[in-house]
Amino acid sequence: MTTQQDNPDNEVICYCSGTKRGQIRELFLQGKDVEAISRWTGALTGCGGCEWDIQEFLEELAIEQSKQST
Numbered sequence: 001m002t003t004q005q006d007n008p009d010n011e012v013i014c015y016c017s018g019t020k021r022g023q024i025r026e027l028f029l030q031g032k033d034v035e036a037i038s039r040w041t042g043a044l045t046g047c048g049g050c051e052w053d054i055q056e057f058l059e060e061l062a063i064e065q066s067k068q069s070t
């Protein structure tokens, strides 16, 4: 059984702003770039410690998207 906590989209990726992976995914799918995502969510506006995780996640999403479009 999958619970809400098992959903990776519910995982917080930026602890300063409380931004979850699902929020990043949603904005990415709307075509937002990292700067727009930061403005909308507040991610990357605190300590900056999430920068690498967010970049990596955006790369994963881009790869996922390119696989779906081929």
Ligand code: FES
Pocket (backbone or CB within 6 Å): 013, 014, 015, 016, 017, 043, 044, 045, 046, 047, 048, 049, 050, 051
């Ligand atoms: S964890 Fe994202 S800015 Fe600090």
